[in-house]
Amino acid sequence: MKALLLIAHGSRRSPSNDEVGALAARLRDGTAEMNFDLVEHAFLEMAAPDIAQGGDKLIAAGADEIILLPYFLAAGAHVAADIPAEAARIQSRHPTVRITIAPHLGAADEMLSLLRDHLRRFVER
Amino acid sequence: MKALLLIAHGSRRSPSNDEVGALAARLRDGTAEMNFDLVEHAFLEMAAPDIAQGGDKLIAAGADEIILLPYFLAAGAHVAADIPAEAARIQSRHPTVRITIAPHLGAADEMLSLLRDHLRRFVER
Numbered sequence: 001m002k003a004l005l006l007i008a009h010g011s012r013r014s015p016s017n018d019e020v021g022a023l024a025a026r027l028r029d030g031t032a033e034m035n036f037d038l039v040e041h042a043f044l045e046m047a048a049p050d051i052a053q054g055g056d057k058l059i060a061a062g063a064d065e066i067i068l069l070p071y072f073l074a075a076g077a078h079v080a081a082d083i084p085a086e087a088a089r090i091q092s093r094h095p096t097v098r099i100t101i102a103p104h105l106g107a108a109d110e111m112l113s114l115l116r117d118h119l120r121r122f123v124e125r
Numbered sequence: 126m127k128a129l130l131l132i133a134h135g136s137r138r139s140p141s142n143d144e145v146g147a148l149a150a151r152l153r154d155g156t157a158e159m160n161f162d163l164v165e166h167a168f169l170e171m172a173a174p175d176i177a178q179g180g181d182k183l184i185a186a187g188a189d190e191i192i193l194l195p196y197f198l199a200a201g202a203h204v205a206a207d208i209p210a211e212a213a214r215i216q217s218r219h220p221t222v223r224i225t226i227a228p229h230l231g232a233a234d235e236m237l238s239l240l241r242d243h244l245r246r247f248v249e250r
C-alpha cells in the first residue's frame with residue numbers, strides 16, 4: 001500500500017493546524033490518479049500528530065511505501081535536516097518500508113506564478 | 126510610489142534566504158502589470174534585512190504605499206500576530222505611508238492544485 005504523508009511545520013494556533021488537516025483531506029480526494037491508498041498529515045513540531053506518529057499510523061494501516069511531502073516554502077534547516085532525520089528514524093524502526101522525501105513545496109516551478117496570481121487578486125480587490 | 130515587500134520567515138541557512146532574494150528579484154520582473162515601483166524582501170527573524178529595515182529602505186527610496194506579502198503557508202502566530210505587529214511599528218514611525226498586508230500565500234486558492242502538480246512530478250519521475 002502506497003501512502004502520502006503531508007508534513008507541515010505545526011503551530012501553537014490550532015486553526016493553523018486545522019488548515020493542514022483540511023488540506024490533507026482535500027489531497028486525499030484530489031490525488032486519486034496517483035493511486036495513494038492512504039493520505040495523512042503530520043507536524044514537525046508544536047502539534048500532533050508528529051512525524052513519527054503519522055508514519056506509524058500509515059504503517060499500522062498497511063503502508064509499505066510512504067512519500068513524505070514537506071509543506072514548506074523554504075529549504076531551511078527543517079527541510080534540509082530535521083525532516084530527513086525524522087524519516088531516517090522511521091526507516092530504522094521499519095526497515096522494509098520504502099520511505100522517500102519529495103522536494104519541499106517551495107521548490108515547485110509554479111510558485112512564482114501562484115505568488116503573482118495571489119498578489120494580483122489582492123491588488124485588484 | 127507603490128512598493129511590495131515580500132516577507133519570508135528567515136533561516137540560519139543562507140541558501141534558503143538567498144532563494145527568497147532570488148524570488149523577490151523574479152517578482153520584480155514578473156509583476157510589471159501591477160505597477161510596483163519597488164520590490165524588496167525581508168525576513169521575520171534569523172536573517173537580514175528584517176521587516177523594519179525592509180520597510181525603511183522602501184520608504185527612503187520614496188515609497189508612500191507598501192503592500193506586505195507574507196510568504197508563509199500557514200496562518201500561525203507569525204502571520205496572525207508577528208507580521209501585523211511589525212507593520213504597526215513601521216506605520217507608527219511613518220504615519221503618512223499607506224501600509225497594507227496581503228493574505229498569506231497559503232490562503233491562495235490555487236495551493237491545492239500546485240501541491241498536486243508538484244507531487245505528481247515527483248511520483249512520475
